[in-house]
Amino acid sequence: MVREMAGLDEGGPLFAQVAERLAGEIADGGLAEGARVPSTNELAAFYRINPATAAKGINVLADEGLLEKRRGIGMFVAAGARATLLARRRAGFTDRYVQPLLTEATRLGIDADELIGLIKEVSNERGGVAV
Amino acid sequence: MTPAISVTGLTRRYPDQVALDDVHLTIGTETITGLLGRNGAGKTTLLRILAGQEFPSSGSVRVLGSPPAENENVLRRLVLVREDQAYPDFRYPDFKVCHALRAASFCYPNWDAGLASSLLEDFGLRADKAIKSLSRGQRSALGITIGLAARAEVTLFDEPYAGLDAVARQVFYDRLLADYADFPRTVLLSTHLIDEAAALFENVVVIDRGRVVLDTAADGLRGMVTTVSGPVLAVDSFTQGRPVWERRGLGSQASVVIVGQVSGEDRERARSIGLDLTPLSLQQLVVRASGWAAGAGSLTERTSA
Numbered sequence: 001m002v003r004e005m006a007g008l009d010e011g012g013p014l015f016a017q018v019a020e021r022l023a024g025e026i027a028d029g030g031l032a033e034g035a036r037v038p039s040t041n042e043l044a045a046f047y048r049i050n051p052a053t054a055a056k057g058i059n060v061l062a063d064e065g066l067l068e069k070r071r072g073i074g075m076f077v078a079a080g081a082r083a084t085l086l087a088r089r090r091a092g093f094t095d096r097y098v099q100p101l102l103t104e105a106t107r108l109g110i111d112a113d114e115l116i117g118l119i120k121e122v123s124n125e126r127g128g129v130a131v
Numbered sequence: 132m133t134p135a136i137s138v139t140g141l142t143r144r145y146p147d148q149v150a151l152d153d154v155h156l157t158i159g160t161e162t163i164t165g166l167l168g169r170n171g172a173g174k175t176t177l178l179r180i181l182a183g184q185e186f187p188s189s190g191s192v193r194v195l196g197s198p199p200a201e202n203e204n205v206l207r208r209l210v211l212v213r214e215d216q217a218y219p220d221f222r223y224p225d226f227k228v229c230h231a232l233r234a235a236s237f238c239y240p241n242w243d244a245g246l247a248s249s250l251l252e253d254f255g256l257r258a259d260k261a262i263k264s265l266s267r268g269q270r271s272a273l274g275i276t277i278g279l280a281a282r283a284e285v286t287l288f289d290e291p292y293a294g295l296d297a298v299a300r301q302v303f304y305d306r307l308l309a310d311y312a313d314f315p316r317t318v319l320l321s322t323h324l325i326d327e328a329a330a331l332f333e334n335v336v337v338i339d340r341g342r343v344v345l346d347t348a349a350d351g352l353r354g355m356v357t358t359v360s361g362p363v364l365a366v367d368s369f370t371q372g373r374p375v376w377e378r379r380g381l382g383s384q385a386s387v388v389i390v391g392q393v394s395g396e397d398r399e400r401a402r403s404i405g406l407d408l409t410p411l412s413l414q415q416l417v418v419r420a421s422g423w424a425a426g427a428g429s430l431t432e433r434t435s436a
Contacts, residue, residue, distance in 0.1 A: 005330055010410045012354035012392065014330060041312040048305065049330040050163055051312050053350050096399055103403045 006047050014049050018057030026066065026077055027085040037067055037075040133196045135160040135285055135317035136181060141190035143176050143341075150176040152341035154190070158317060160284075163307075163331050165349065166321040167417050168338035174321040175214070177338070178289045181319070182211035194285055207240060209285040212278035214293055216270065220262040228265075228273060229258040232280075239281035246310065247280035253302045267294030275303050279310055288320045300324070304331060325414035335413070339421040354410050357393055360386040361406040369401055376419075 008017045025031040038046070043054035058075055061067045066081040105115050136158035143151040151173045158164055166174050179185040180192055183199035183206055192198060199205045220226045228251070236242040251258060254272035256265075265273065271292050278288055292300050308331060311318065322328050329349060337345035356376065359366055363385040376388040393401070393408060401408050411419075 008330075010353060010412050012410070013350045014353060015350055044308060044312055045305075047330070048308065050333045050349075051308075051315075052162070052333045053330075056350070095396065100399065100403045 005049060008047055008049070014047070014053050015056035015060065018043060018047065018049070018054055019060040022057065022061055023066065023085050026081050027089060029082065031077050033077045033079050033081055035077050036073070037077060039074055132160060134158060135162075135195060136319070137191075137193045138177075138181075139191045141177075141180070141192060142188050143173075143180065143185070144188045149341050151180075151187075154338075154341070154343055156336060156343060156346065158319060158334075160317050161315040162333045163311065163318040163320065165325070165328060165332040165335040166319055166338065167323070167325055167335055168321075169421055170323070172338045172421070173341040174338055175289055178211060178287050178319065178321060181285075182206075182209060182287055184211070207238065208283055209287070210239065210278055210281040210283040211287040212274045212289065212291045214290040216274045218262045224261070224263055226262050227258070228256060228260050228262060231262060231273060231277065232258070235277045235281060239283055241282035241314075243280050243282055246282075247276055250276040250279060250306060253306065254299060268296065268299065269294075271295050272299060279306060282310070282314050282316065284316050286316055286318045288318070288322075290321055290323070292322075292324075300327065304328065307331065325417055326412050329413040335417075337417050337420050345417070345420045349413065352413055352416055354392055356388060356390050356411040356416055358386060358388050358409045358411065359401065359406055360384070360409070361404075365404045365406055369397075369404065369406055 005014070007021075008014055011017075022031070022037065026033075031037065037058065040051050040055040040058060043049075043057070044051040047054065058067065062069065062075065066078055066084065067075045068078045069075055101115070102112075105111075110118070134157045136156065138154055138156040141151055141154040141156075142149065154173075154177065166177070168174055176185065180187055181194055181199060183194075183201060186200060192200075194205050195208055197205050199209065218226060218231055232244070232247050235247075236244060248258070251272075254269075254276065256269055256272050256276070260269075262270075262273070271294050275288075275291050278286060278291065292303060295303070304327075307318070320328065320331070332349040335345065335347065335349045335352070336343060359370055361384070363380060363383055366385040366387055370387045370389050374390040376390055378388075379386045388411070398408060
């Protein structure tokens with residue numbers, strides 16, 4: 001039995017997963033710029049992991065300039081962090097979503113025009129994203 | 132900084148076997164280390180020697196900078212919770228849980244009585260219960276309570292949870308982490324419930340047949356070995372140029388175990404060509420390391436590279 005770690009898994013180093021989770025929260029606006037980031041011990045207790053592992057996760061984002069340390073108080077989301085993370089995500093969008101979508105579509109014999117049609121259809125049903 | 136534990140060339144021979152065979156080990160202060168290995172690998176002997184309860188045949192052992200054997204200055208700063216912890220209940224039938232805690236409070240200078248009673252409560256153990264009437268699991272709960280409430284600079288747990296159910300083990304892990312966060316110390320925990328405890332460890336040491344076969348940062352092992360399975364052509368193209376541990380095939384399907392982290396980009400690529408990637412858990416890794424010392428050696432080299 002692998003212990004429940006609030007969604008972390010065995011797929012890679014835990015510190016990298018903690019960093020990714022925090023980055024995700026910043027990109028989604030859950031952690032606003034200027035907000036205090038949970039402390040090492042808070043993260044360790046929440047994910048049920050070694051505090052040194054949690055600290056390493058925080059340091060990844062600090063090294064990238066996404067978090068800044070305020071002496072004696074803790075870590076805070078740096079100005080511009082959200083924009084940086086969204087730009088990074090956008091850059092990865094094609095590789096992460098469009099390529100696999102096209103691969104599977106090709107396998108099923110769906111061509112690009114038909115695919116675009118499908119996307120529009122679903123988008124209209126949701127009344128959401130404009131294409 | 133002086134390491135909390137430093138062992139060089141430690142060998143312990145019994146008339147019929149070698150329990151520890153030229154062990155070298157350094158454990159840094161304020162870390163939690165998992166001591167892993169099969170039954171009979173030498174874990175208990177090592178912990179007992181560290182706690183001064185047994186003597187090396189040869190080699191040197193230093194705990195908090197000094198040899199632990201009969202060294203009051205080391206032993207009062209160290210606690211060992213044994214799997215088969217004995218209490219004087221056979222001589223004193225009225226010896227109760229509260230008496231064991233009282234005795235422990237005299238032994239350990241950092242003893243926290245409040246922590247001890249809150250742990251008893253979490254484990255559902257009454258202080259006025261006679262020790263001779265405790266179940267196996269309750270005896271383990273008492274051992275863990277003493278081990279944590281001692282707040283000893285060096286805290287050694289040897290398979291501390293025989294008879295404890297999953298809920299009680301979760302209490303142990305959570306309370307250990309919480310108290311460690313507030314009062315960092317050096318913890319060495321031997322266990323065979325590896326996956327359960329894996330996230331607690333900063334480092335892992337694997338012992339097999341008296342020798343250290345793996346000594347590395349635990350988080351670095353995660354995702355270090357992956358099983359790649361799917362259509363044989365796709366598997367071959369994906370695994371080409373990567374160190375391979377094992378390869379199996381069945382018709383047009385193949386399953387290959389590769390060593391090395393797989394980047395997010397490669398992960399996407401694998402998915403797009405119809406491959407399944409399954410990381411080996413720490414437990415699976417240790418099983419392989421223990422059964423195959425040579426393989427473990429090469430893994431250490433790769434992880435440290």
